[in-house]
Amino acid sequence: MSIKKTSRRDFIKISAAGTAGLALANPVLNWVPGFLPKHEKPLDESKAKRFPTFCEVCFWKCAGFTYLNNEGKIQKIIGNEDDPHSNGRFCPRGTGGVGMYYDNDRLKKPLMRVFEDGENKFKEVSWEVALDFIADKMKVIAKDHGPESMALLYHASSGSYFKHLLKAYGSKNIAKPSYAQCLGPREAGFVATYGAGISSPEPTDVKNTKCLVLIGNHVGENMHNGYVQEVSEAIDRGASIITVDPRFSTIASKSKFWLPIKPATDLALLLSWIHVLIYDDLYDKKYVEQYAFGFDELKAHVKNFTPEWAYTKTDINPEDIRDSAYEMAKAAPAAIVHPGRHTTWYGDDTQRTRAIAILNALLGSYGKKGGWYFAEKKKVPQYPAPAYPHPQWTWKEITRPTYKSAGTGLANDLIKASLPSNQSEHKIKGWLVVGTNLLSTIPDKNQTLAAIKNLELMVVVDTMPMEITGYADIILPECTYLERYDDIRSSQHRYPNIALRMPAAEPRWDTKPGWWMAKELASRLKLGKYFRWENVEEELDWKFKQMGTSLEEMKKIGVKIFDKEKDLYLDEGEEHFFNTDTGKIELYSLDLEAKGYDPMPKYTEHAQPDENFYRLIYGRAPMHTFGRTSNNPNLVDLMEENKVWVNPKVAKIWGLEPDQEVWLENQDGVISTFSIKVRVTERIRHDSVYIIHGFGKSNKLLTNCYGKGIDDSELITRIKIDPIMGGTGMRENFVTFLLENPHKKEVKS
Ligand SMILES: Nc1nc2c(c(=O)[nH]1)N[C@H]1C(S)=C(S)[C@@H](COP(=O)(O)OP(=O)(O)OC[C@H]3O[C@@H](n4cnc5c(=O)[nH]c(N)nc54)[C@H](O)[C@@H]3O)O[C@H]1N2
Ligand SMILES: Nc1nc2c(c(=O)[nH]1)N[C@H]1C(S)=C(S)[C@@H](COP(=O)(O)OP(=O)(O)OC[C@H]3O[C@@H](n4cnc5c(=O)[nH]c(N)nc54)[C@H](O)[C@@H]3O)O[C@H]1N2
Ligand code: SF4
Ligand SMILES: [Mo]
Numbered sequence: 001m002s003i004k005k006t007s008r009r010d011f012i013k014i015s016a017a018g019t020a021g022l023a024l025a026n027p028v029l030n031w032v033p034g035f036l037p038k039h040e041k042p043l044d045e046s047k048a049k050r051f052p053t054f055c056e057v058c059f060w061k062c063a064g065f066t067y068l069n070n071e072g073k074i075q076k077i078i079g080n081e082d083d084p085h086s087n088g089r090f091c092p093r094g095t096g097g098v099g100m101y102y103d104n105d106r107l108k109k110p111l112m113r114v115f116e117d118g119e120n121k122f123k124e125v126s127w128e129v130a131l132d133f134i135a136d137k138m139k140v141i142a143k144d145h146g147p148e149s150m151a152l153l154y155h156a157s158s159g160s161y162f163k164h165l166l167k168a169y170g171s172k173n174i175a176k177p178s179y180a181q182c183l184g185p186r187e188a189g190f191v192a193t194y195g196a197g198i199s200s201p202e203p204t205d206v207k208n209t210k211c212l213v214l215i216g217n218h219v220g221e222n223m224h225n226g227y228v229q230e231v232s233e234a235i236d237r238g239a240s241i242i243t244v245d246p247r248f249s250t251i252a253s254k255s256k257f258w259l260p261i262k263p264a265t266d267l268a269l270l271l272s273w274i275h276v277l278i279y280d281d282l283y284d285k286k287y288v289e290q291y292a293f294g295f296d297e298l299k300a301h302v303k304n305f306t307p308e309w310a311y312t313k314t315d316i317n318p319e320d321i322r323d324s325a326y327e328m329a330k331a332a333p334a335a336i337v338h339p340g341r342h343t344t345w346y347g348d349d350t351q352r353t354r355a356i357a358i359l360n361a362l363l364g365s366y367g368k369k370g371g372w373y374f375a376e377k378k379k380v381p382q383y384p385a386p387a388y389p390h391p392q393w394t395w396k397e398i399t400r401p402t403y404k405s406a407g408t409g410l411a412n413d414l415i416k417a418s419l420p421s422n423q424s425e426h427k428i429k430g431w432l433v434v435g436t437n438l439l440s441t442i443p444d445k446n447q448t449l450a451a452i453k454n455l456e457l458m459v460v461v462d463t464m465p466m467e468i469t470g471y472a473d474i475i476l477p478e479c480t481y482l483e484r485y486d487d488i489r490s491s492q493h494r495y496p497n498i499a500l501r502m503p504a505a506e507p508r509w510d511t512k513p514g515w516w517m518a519k520e521l522a523s524r525l526k527l528g529k530y531f532r533w534e535n536v537e538e539e540l541d542w543k544f545k546q547m548g549t550s551l552e553e554m555k556k557i558g559v560k561i562f563d564k565e566k567d568l569y570l571d572e573g574e575e576h577f578f579n580t581d582t583g584k585i586e587l588y589s590l591d592l593e594a595k596g597y598d599p600m601p602k603y604t605e606h607a608q609p610d611e612n613f614y615r616l617i618y619g620r621a622p623m624h625t626f627g628r629t630s631n632n633p634n635l636v637d638l639m640e641e642n643k644v645w646v647n648p649k650v651a652k653i654w655g656l657e658p659d660q661e662v663w664l665e666n667q668d669g670v671i672s673t674f675s676i677k678v679r680v681t682e683r684i685r686h687d688s689v690y691i692i693h694g695f696g697k698s699n700k701l702l703t704n705c706y707g708k709g710i711d712d713s714e715l716i717t718r719i720k721i722d723p724i725m726g727g728t729g730m731r732e733n734f735v736t737f738l739l740e741n742p743h744k745k746e747v748k749s
Helices: 008-025 098-102 127-145 159-169 177-194 225-236 266-279 285-291 295-301 307-314 318-331 349-362 395-399 411-416 445-453 467-471 514-524 536-546 551-557 590-594 633-638 648-654
Strands: 050-054 063-068 074-079 111-116 119-124 150-154 211-215 240-244 257-259 335-337 430-434 457-462 474-477 489-491 497-499 559-561 614-619 643-646 661-666 676-680 688-692 734-738
Touching (some): 074 098, 111 127, 127 150, 127 430, 127 457, 150 159, 150 411, 159 514, 177 349, 177 411, 211 318, 225 240, 240 318, 257 318, 266 295, 266 307, 266 318, 266 349, 307 318, 318 335, 335 349, 395 411, 411 445, 536 551
Parallel strands (some): 150 430, 211 335, 240 257, 643 676
Antiparallel strands (some): 489 497, 614 734, 661 734
């Protein structure tokens, strides 16, 4: 194939120019590494061809335009000015997204597992053969075990067409890792308190806030675009930031308070902030009286949680706890205690976010300017199709008996239901895996592998030869987001808005869009009536027309903003019904109580590391999104490996030098496959080490990133499950250093 890899030098040139511009045009964003400014002079639109898209490099889904150069090749992606997710700017990963298209390590043809010459191999097959095989197997599974025993695990936009397929086939066993490995606990915590989850983008009115409290929420490294921009504006306006993090994060360096908490003790801090707000009379009495339920119980509950008590748990000085509580109260109601996004930490995560939800209520910030606004979203109509068949059972039968507040299917529970040891009647026998690299994403890799072994069918739809593809029966190569249409992006925001993604180029090699695969499978499964449209343009146009626009208009504008139907904020004293049992904000949760959980958050002690062990904590780097970018040629140039952050005191004990290669071994004796370089820094507490998630790729076909750095997931073998919603707490793993290569014969290439 003759398409040339994009020139790395060109990319750097763009970023360098961008950064220089940034210093002048956007001083507020200077603290964020690599963030590009608005594209001030658009390319000459009469000459340059552009196609609307929204980014697939992370889940913020910024809308922009893909531009072609004079030779008709994809050149760059630039933010759409009308889009509230991007406001016309892309983050470095989004800009580098072009590298996903040009990556020559991509999956190129359907691959089928065959047994030849005494071994398992992948053989290239035609789409016909691949799809026939899958449909035949799915028919057998439906006949032998019922259609419910097929599950869909997904985290790519194209998952939406596979969801439709699976429901038409007769299964609702569908899960994304973005629930039980990510934001599930905060959703459950807010549902229990306000009767509504948070969803994405978070309706925090950061743009107008006077005080933003971030609990392990490392914005600036966590690069959710519109959010980073609003935080920058807030900093520029002089809003005070309070950051609670055992690590001196980028945002900690911009904060009025950095509280370097002892990991796993956040609930003690939160309870003592609640104590100070109540006992120092700092809370919003009118708001609490009008909207909240259970204040007296809460007051009694937190009576003893003084800052002095919290100090014994958290290592944070009582004065700092008090001062920071006063700081929030001073700004209230224009104050936000941010719920974070990835919240599956220690197992008591729903209760931690409950405490956050309660704090916001005491500050009177929910539904108030500078606090939380009421977001609105436009419903996307479904193209006419018959009603779905009724499954005999769903994920609810698997999960809800134990995790009563689980809001969606849990990827980890569907995996457990696939294990040979599953004695229940609800067994999963086949997986469709669409854009999720389960082995790095779901903790306890051995369990995932045992489940995979027991499957009758495993189909992986991906763009890259990620680890998970190696275990598939069939691999279907999807074209990248720059080469396909996808379902409409409709997202909640201050104003309801929608965006179109359309192809800017033909799919490279023999890759295909997910919608096409789902439709083809449907026709083989005799489910064609659920996909009546000839092609996806017809389907999208029909939907757009129901929404008051058209595909033709959307191709020009990319993003459409609709009028609001509700107010953004509550008026003073306005009546409001919260969707809870009492119709009020439940400081004391009747729902949790009825389900047998603590109605108010309790502090639970967590294990601390033994001598010579350190808590393994992980996070994000501004230049990468997990493993999905680790092979991206553009982004590898910006950051090619992760390093382990080690406090100088610890480095001294171990005699570690900067950039020395070490291996990590966890409490269960699991050793990292590869070595990692040491970064000695005061920015991490002495009881923890920190690495960026998404590195240590073990598939040699990923030629840009194979063996670079290590994968935190393989060291996460002890999981603390949230008893309320079933999320997998992953931060109770401890590691020690191995200075000699423990895999004697292994050569790191
Ligand atoms: N140890 C550890 N585990 C974690 C986390 C952590 O920090 N540490 N983070 C958790 C969080 S917050 C989340 S949200 C999840 C994320 O979990 P995942 O979304 O599973 O994460 P990725 O590793 O990015 O895997 C994405 C997969 O999608 C593929 N892909 C990319 N684009 C496309 C596309 O257009 N189509 C298709 N079909 N495939 C595509 C990629 O090649 C890759 O295989 O992981 C969770 N698990
Ligand atoms: N660039 C980039 N941006 C991303 C992503 C990405 O991959 N790359 N992923 C996106 C996704 S899917 C998600 S869910 C979000 C996640 O983003 P966040 O919700 O911000 O991230 P977390 O992973 O929960 O938190 C990481 C931070 O928690 C701190 N921490 C660790 N243990 C503790 C503790 O016990 N207490 C406290 N207070 N802090 C602790 C770590 O030091 C680190 O700074 O990021 C999103 N944004
Ligand atoms: S934040 Fe960056 S990577 Fe995520 S969708 Fe927006 S531009 Fe893409
Ligand atoms: Mo996430």
